[in-house]
Amino acid sequence: MAFDFSGQSVLVTGGTRGIGRAIVEAFAKAGARVAFTYRSSVQEAEALKAQLAAQGTEVLAFQADAADFEAAGRVVEAVLEAWGKIDVLVNNAGITRDNLLLRMSEADWDAVLAANLKSVFNFCKQVYRPMMRQRSGRIINISSVVGVVGNAGQTNYAASKAGIIGFSKSLARELGSRGITVNVVAPGYIETDMTAALPEQARQAMLSGIPLGRPGTPEDVAQAVLFLASPAAGYITGHVLHVDGGMAM
Ligand code: NDP
DSSP states (O other): OOOOOTTOEEEESSOSSHHHHHHHHHHHHTTOEEEEEESSOHHHHHHHHHHHHHTTOOEEEEEOOTTOHHHHHHHHHHHHHHHSOOOEEEEOOOOOOOOOGGGOOHHHHHHHHIIIIIHHHHHHHHHHHHHHHHTOEEEEEEOOHHHHHOOTTOHHHHHHHHHHHHHHHHHHHHHGGGTEEEEEEEEOSBOSHHHHTSOHHHHHHHHHTOTTOSOBOHHHHHHHHHHHHSGGGTTOOSOEEEESTTTTO
């Protein structure tokens, strides 16, 4: 599908690598102005900014921990100051700290819930008023197949990703009458830095559970996000779109 986001302002959290980067690049290709955040990958951020600017995209990059409410406020304020509006918010930033619950530390629980779930609260709350004033907006939150079906060794991650689904459905009900849609994309096994660390045995086990027989690409996820942000998805809200090759049907 060819998308056209000319004149639209898009904000993506965790945009320097993997799925977030593919989302940033896809919106830029479709003509949007794109702002993205990251936590520590300064070099990747600078390179991406230069790459997008060279192709004529208006781009803003912010080093900001998505788990930090005040930092989220500063990012949203800066984007509004530069471009006057935020049409699309994509909450993509996320981390894993896997372990069996028996061995999981409180710090690993807290870190994952903060980076993956509180971050979604932070940015949605910060764009709430501006989008209400605009009487339009698209919010797309990145969950995971693990938030739907669970996964041994990922209680913290699964809780954060299931939390995103409940949060998004509630917010979709709150904001529907204001012309704002809130949807979730639940990726399956996507090849990024996050999954590169998986041992070969775990990778094969994962692949055997995918009816389409291949891992997903960051671009597979990006296309689903652009669809949900596009006019074609204007009557879709509170939906969880699985982009997982059939893993969780
Ligand atoms: P990567 O680890 O490849 O990239 C994560 C991105 O998020 C980086 O740009 C990173 O920036 C940023 N980030 C992480 N924590 C923070 C933070 N606290 N504040 C700001 N930015 C942050 O991950 P993926 O691309 O694989 O995953 C992206 C999203 O998709 C995540 O929410 C993940 O849970 C979800 N997902 C991924 C799947 C997969 O198979 N890969 C499957 C299902 C869901 P920096 O490098 O600066 O830290």
